[in-house]
Amino acid sequence: MAAEAPLLDEFRRLRARVPQLTGALAAGVDGLVLAHDTPGVEPDGLAALTAAALGVATRVTDATGRGDFRELLVRGTDGYVATYAAGRTAVLTLLASDGVNVGRLHLEGRRAGARIGELVDANAAPPRRSPAKSSAKEPAKPMPTRTRTARSARSNTANARTTTES
Numbered sequence: 001m002a003a004e005a006p007l008l009d010e011f012r013r014l015r016a017r018v019p020q021l022t023g024a025l026a027a028g029v030d031g032l033v034l035a036h037d038t039p040g041v042e043p044d045g046l047a048a049l050t051a052a053a054l055g056v057a058t059r060v061t062d063a064t065g066r067g068d069f070r071e072l073l074v075r076g077t078d079g080y081v082a083t084y085a086a087g088r089t090a091v092l093t094l095l096a097s098d099g100v101n102v103g104r105l106h107l108e109g110r111r112a113g114a115r116i117g118e119l120v121d122a123n124a125a126p127p128r129r130s131p132a133k134s135s136a137k138e139p140a141k142p143m144p145t146r147t148r149t150a151r152s153a154r155s156n157t158a159n160a161r162t163t164t165e166s
Contacts, residue, residue, distance in 0.1 A: 006119050007035035014094075014112045018104055022079065023095035026086060026116050029054060034090060034120060041095065050083055050093045057083075071110070073102070084109045087117025089124055 011024040015037075023038035031051030036043035058069045074081040080096045082105055092113040096105055 004035045007116060008037065010112055010115055010119070011035070011037045014108055017108050018094075018096065018100065020097045020100035021094060021105075022097055024112075025050070025093045026090055026120070027051065027093065028090055028120075038095065046093060050091055053083060054091055071106070071113075073106075080105065082106070082109050084113035085117070086113040087121040090117060090120040092116050 007026050014024060015021045023036075023041055025036040025038050025043055025046055026034040027047035027050050028034060029051060031048040033043045033047045036046075038046060053072060053074075054069065057072045061067060061069050068085070070085050072083040077098075079098045080094075080100060080102070082094045082096065084092045084094075086092045092109065094105065094109050094112075
């Protein structure tokens with residue numbers, strides 16, 4: 001990926017601001033690694049697990065009416081795993097030791113997630129348009145955020161009219 005070097009630079013700055021950080025990984029929502037600095041942790045496996053956790057977290061926020069996914073925090077006996085939304089197509093996962101200031105972790109993780117999202121979204125291929133619909137004057141539109149709403153019941157009045165008229 002062309003943005004790997006800027007992502008690694010962001011990881012270095014993040015580690016300087018949060019010294020208890022032990023790893024950082026940027027991954028696509030599909031579970032593919034974009035960039036990583038995860039000593040002692042296999043990045044492909046972490047990216048796949050992050051995508052799975054993201055899927056569950058997204059479903060929980062949808063089911064409870066809490067809006068779009070923003071972050072997920074998991075605490076183990078030896079530290080934290082924090083995952084933050086990073087633009088439309090990526091997530092940032094941070095690993096931190098148990099002594100981390102969680103407020104600082106969230107503050108810096110959210111900021112880094114926003115910057116990484118900008119980098120990843122800027123390098124993402126623009127959505128393909130069919131030639132009939134595209135226009136040189138039409139500006140590019142951002143991808144819509146996926147929301148789930150209940151569908152209203154369909155009315156069969158049109159079908160009822162045709163059956164009664166026949």
